[in-house]
Amino acid sequence: MASIGLHRKKNLKKGIQFCIMVAGISGTGRTTFVNTLCGKNVLDSAAEEHYTEPKNAHVDKGISIKPVIVDLDEDGTRVSLTIVDTPGFGDNINNESNFTEIIGYLERQYDDILAEESRIKRNPRFRDNRVHVLLYFITPTGHGLRELDIELMKRLSARVNIIPVIAKADSLTPAELAESKKLIMEDIEHYKIPIYNFPYDIEEDDEQTIEENAELRSRLPFAIVSSTEILDIGGRQVRARKYPWGIVEVENPRYSDFLLLRSALLGSHLADLKEITHDFLYENYRTERLSKGVDVRVDSSLNAEELANQSYLLKEEQLRRDEEKLKEIELRVQREITEKRQELLAREYELKEMEARFTRESSAATASAEEELHEEEPKT
Template sequence: MPLEYALQFRGRFPDPGPWKLPRSFTARLSEPLGISELPVQRVRNSKRRPYAFNIMVVGESGLGKTTFMNTLFNAPLTEDRGPKTLSASKTVAIDPTTYELTEDGVTLQLTVVDTPGFGDQLNRETNFEPIMDYIDAQYERYLQAESSQEMRRNIRDNRVHALLYFITPTGDNRLKDLDIEFLQRLCTKVNVIPIIAKADTLTAEESAAFKKAILRDLEKYDIRVYPTAHAEDRENIVDLERYMPFAVIGSDDLIDVGGKKVRGRSYRWGHVEVENDKHSDFVHLRELLIRSNLQDLIETTQTVHYSQYRSSQIRDKGRPESFLACDEFYESRIENAKRSLADDMQRKEDEMRQMFVARVREKEADLREREEGLAMKRQQMMEELEKMRRNLEAEENTYNEMVKARNMKK
């Protein structure tokens, strides 16, 4: 551990932190300066660069993932490649495709990472490795860019910001073993959002019961999903959490409902509307992914999952702790160290105070004992003096009588 970090850690040279500013003083403006336009400038500048959002789609074949993504972003993102058989996919493939979406001057570079072949093999033990390797590879690529000249430029962010995991709508009172194992492995690496696919195959009662069973298994197996486990802005997700896991429907077709064209599916018994919250949770999932928490998903990937990967990589290379001073956990570690040091100092101060009080009491007892001894000795000396005074008076009386008797004889 370097000496500078050790001295900072011990509090001799306190560090305000990598992003903290020195103390400021309030000054009043005599005239408007235009500071209120700074947010407008930031918004205008932010529109110049496209936003990057990378979303991975995982689930067994036949759950309508492709159709759902087309419905979610109101654009034909992917084409149907036809059904796959068990023998057609020997392993899970990773298929990222980037699309550029523009709305009101804001450009979104959307990368959809498909995982064809997931769950299609008889032996599913190796289904997780390609997905985990891809996520780690993007973290490693970003870490290498931070350590190179690219740090001075705009680093292209290829990290997976959200993973949509499609659950088969079986209606059982539990998750399948494949779902549990996948969610346990990936929930600590990426923002996982569980989705019940093809919700129109379940009745309202079956969907509610299946949701409760999934939530019960998530808690039982300590599976941390987004937004419950990681979202920072709790106010925006309180209303959305009650719909988790989201039961959704996807459709590329427009149907006529009351003279209005809407996305949905028609059946002999009626029709199902994609954007009708009575029929599915599609609108609430889109609200979470795009309108309310897209930026939070990107920030959570940076501050939680990537920071954990970066810290582990740095420690594995034998780098000192001071190298992590710019890490997101730096301030929390320093605050914890300061709090621990303060608690230790308080404990030592209490021990010293108790020791001082004990010694004072011991000294007081010793002084009291000595005072009592001196008082007793003084009493004894006074008694001896009184006795000597009486003896002296007796001898003086005897002497006076002898002198008087002698004078009488003369």
């Protein structure tokens, strides 16, 4: 069929869409990581961009959230990747506005989808910019989490999948890194931070998935080493960091989880992250939004079409609730029917038992009557 072929061609041309947000205080290596991940300079490492004159250091500048789109070729599949950097996060004395800004950005992408979904005429050029995963860069202190880390992850986890990473992991010794990973995971558990922990279901998932996810989970938070330099090591071109005492290879699994994270993000877990974003995080947001009343966003600037959309949304929500109620009733009726059927079967069984007993008793009675009759017969 021509139309389906065309649709597929379009999808191939557009590629798979995926969106990663990177957050962490300045200098944790977000820019270098993104450029390493994409294999090209996607972000500028212009530190001066948010350099502040010492005399103005007390002025909170807020953060500038900047999405950048880059096309990657992952084993023949085109991935249209959106990278959202959050420069300036954690630089202020009071970081409250930073949280609000990031949450605001995440929610705006959900609002856009909500509006697009309810549009009568869809915009063919609409781009879904929902963030599928937030990589949170933890400073390599060798200790557990700091208050800022806990607060950011806790507050943002309702809106986005969070994967914590230890930035610049090459600055810790292997023992320090292992200890730090342990302390961070203990904190995450203690503060009940719902990070994306490669979820699996022992009863439902296949063995391979369980094994893979358990392995990835055990490596959390991922140790990240990034570099923009490509070095020649024995004829091999490798991305590495060169120090006077030696070379740190970005992809060496002995001390870096970079490859593991990359293949999970852009390969094995891309679909799962997108699914959770759509089915769970967005759905929750949507329900919250609609149950609060769609008029949250009603303002005087709404035109007729938008107003129509909003009332359409309300009706849709009402329909959904009615449907749920109907389903409940259906289930209850079904349960009652099953109960009645079982009762009936029990009665039937009792009846049959009675019948059998009656037959047995009556045939026994006939037999004994006949016997008596024989005994009474005069012998000839």
